[in-house]
Amino acid sequence: MHLHPPMPVRAAPLARLACRLLAWALAMLLTGCASLPPDLAGLPAQALPAVADAPLVRTARAAQPDAELSGFRLIPSGDYGLDARLALIARARQSLDVQYYHLETDATGLHFLRALRDAAARGVRVRLLLDDLYTGGDSALLDALAATPNLELRLYNPIPLRSPKVALRFAASLWHFDRLQRRMHNKLLVADGALAVAGGRNIGGRYFFQTAGENFLDLDVLVAGALLPRLGELFDRYWNSAHVVPLARLVAPDGDAAARQARFEALTDATHAPAPRPPPPNDMLGYAPVSQELQAGRLSLIWATAQAYADTPERAIGYQAQYGGVPLQDVDSVRYNLVEGIRRARTSVLLCSPYLVPGAHGLQVLREARARGAKVQLITNSLAASDEPFVHTAYRRYRAELVTLGVEIDEVSSRRVAGSPKLPLFGAAVGRLHTKTAVLDGELLFVGSLNFDPRSEQHNTEIGLFIRSRPLAAQMLRLAQVLREQGVWRVQAGADGALEWHGEDDGAPTVLHTEPDASWWDRLLLELVAPFTPEHML
Known part of the structure; x- marks a missing residue:
């Protein structure tokens, strides 16, 4: 005798789904x-x-004209960025300190790891620090790499x-x-305490224009001179942090050292990790590849x-500076120093951030800059160019007011940025902005890993360089101008106050009224998820 009527056949799949969801929820509660x-x-x-x-x-x-400079x-071109890193690794003799948020295990990432292995085999001390968010499926590969003498691999948080x-x-x-x-978003490579590469690129083919698809x-x-000891000190803070753990204490070694080394050799041989294609003879700024300059024993640097x-x-544990229990601004944070730079700007602010969510505080800083008469230009991804559409839902909450304030907003077109021969992504199937930089008053240049969004401000760790140099700032402004001429949509208010996107389509001026x-x-x-997007998590 049944206590309940039998379930109709058509409802069985829903019942099975409900049971699976219940089992999953119970498992999550238990684990x-x-x-x-x-x-x-x-x-x-x-x-x-x-x-x-x-x-x-x-x-x-x-190359150094003064010990204090x-x-x-x-390095605006991806293939040049990869060339610079591999050149430093190949020529290092004492030490390599390497810190990245994301190291993809595609052909480019495997070739990069193999280069580090080869450096350690030469006797170079290699310290590799990765954020743990994306390493969960790479335990076997990383365990094999960690068997290399002179190389230690640690994971953040x-x-x-x-x-x-x-x-x-x-x-x-x-x-x-x-x-x-809370993740470590930093990107840094220091070779022999003499040269470093810092900026926005993770390790993977799409960051170095090594794929035919998304780039x-x-x-x-590239950094040399007086700043190198400071970069080494910043790396050490992480390496010696209680929130950084050696891989061997998280992943049990699979076999003896010889077997693991042989496994790494097989996983990263030429069939899996072919050498990247050589970069072109000159980049957008007219420089030769870093590898060629090092081979010639010279470097083209601006001091x-x-x-x-x-x-x-x-x-990692939500630290916030405070005094007597009262929260304070963290004057050593990257976001604080960028915002203070914007506050001091009197004539111009150029801010490039792929994920742009200014928040109430950031909006006020930009509003004050406009009130001082400063020209404010923002470059970010369009909806189609963004690989984080949820971030776009938050960004657009501020877009109309920024336009009303007189802020110039340019949104990168995934199609146009990949179709212009004047830009580094020419020929890619899809182009996306990942640059994080700012130019203030035409003389202070910021380059780093910081996005102008709540995640970079509150949750992730970041690194940033603030360089006072009109020649370098002028180069960055020139790069931005080429991008704005060749690969963006300008967001403006139409006669009725609604937003419009101005650009060119097949050489003809075009005005669009939707994303x-x-x-x-x-x-x-976008409309469906916008009301439920938690801005503070983006």
């Missing part, structure tokens, strides 16, 4: 408290001092579950969500004074 044991941090270590007879040190010091070279599925990793530790969503328009800067900042690794290059489905989805 959502997964955590790591305390005191996993590795032994402390410090950046090695530059050794005078190392080739990179000799080249850098030969730092040398810089902008590790997540207990090792899985390629990021959502599942978070679900398994739901009760620690606030800690786990990012980004910016790095200036500069400061470098990185957020405290204590952000450009986006399908009706993209626009509909």
Whole structure:
């Protein structure tokens, strides 16, 4: 005898789905408290001092006109950015300190890891620090790499579950969500304490124009001179942090050292990690590849004074500066120093951020800049160009008011930026903006990993260089002008006050009244999710 009538056949799939959801929810309740044991941090270590007879040190010091100045070279082309990193790795003799948010294990990422392995095999001390968010599916590869003598691999703010599925990793530790969503967004490579590359690029083919599909328009800067000890100090703060854990304490070694080394060799051989194609003879600024300049024993650098900042690794536990329990501004944070630079600007502000969500405070800073008579220009992704559409829902909450304030807004067109021969992404299927930079009053240049959004301000750690140099600022303004002429839509208010997008289509002036290059489905989805998008998490 049935207590309830039998379920109709057509409802069976829904019942099975409900059962699966119930089982998943129960599993998450039971496993959502997964955590790591305390005191996993590795032994402390410090950046090695530059050794005078190392080739990179000799080249850098030969170019330095004054011991108190730092040398810089902008790297706007992705293939040049990869060339610079591989050239520093290949020529390092003492040390490599490498810190990245995301290292993709495509052919480019594997080739990069193999280059680090080869450097360690030469006797170079290699310290590789990765954020743990995207490493869950790469444990076998990283374990094999970690068997290399002279190379140590550590992870920032590790997540207990090792899985390629990021959502599942978070679900398994739901009760620690606030800690786990705080990530290390820094990008830095320091070679022999003599030369460094910093900026916005992660490691992967799409950041270096090595794929035929999606590619990012980004910016790095090559650094030499007086700023190098400071960059080494910033790296050490993370390396020696209690929130950074050696891989060996998270992943049990799979086999003896020889077997793991052989496994790494097989995973990164030429069939899996072919050498990247050589860069063209000159970039947008007329420079030759860094590898060629190093081979010739010279570097084309612009010398200036500069400061470098990185957020405290204590952000992993929500650290906030305070005095007597009263919250204070963190004067060493990257966001604070960028905002203060904007506050001091009197004539012009150019801000380039792929993910642009100014928030009430950021909006007020820009409003005050306009009130002082400063020209304010913003460059960000259009809806079609963004790989984070949820961020776009928050950005557009501020867009109309920014236009009303007289702010010039240019949104990158994924189609036009990949179709212009004057831009580094010419020929790509899809082009996206990933550059994080600012030019203030035509003389202060910011280059770093910081997006102008709540995530970079409150949750992630970032690194940023502030360079006082009119020649470098002029180069960045020239790069921005080419982008604005060749690859963007200008957002303006129409006669009726509604937003319009002005640009060119097949050489003819075009005015659009909806989000450009986006399908009706993209626009509909944007409207559906916009009310539920938590701005503070973006």
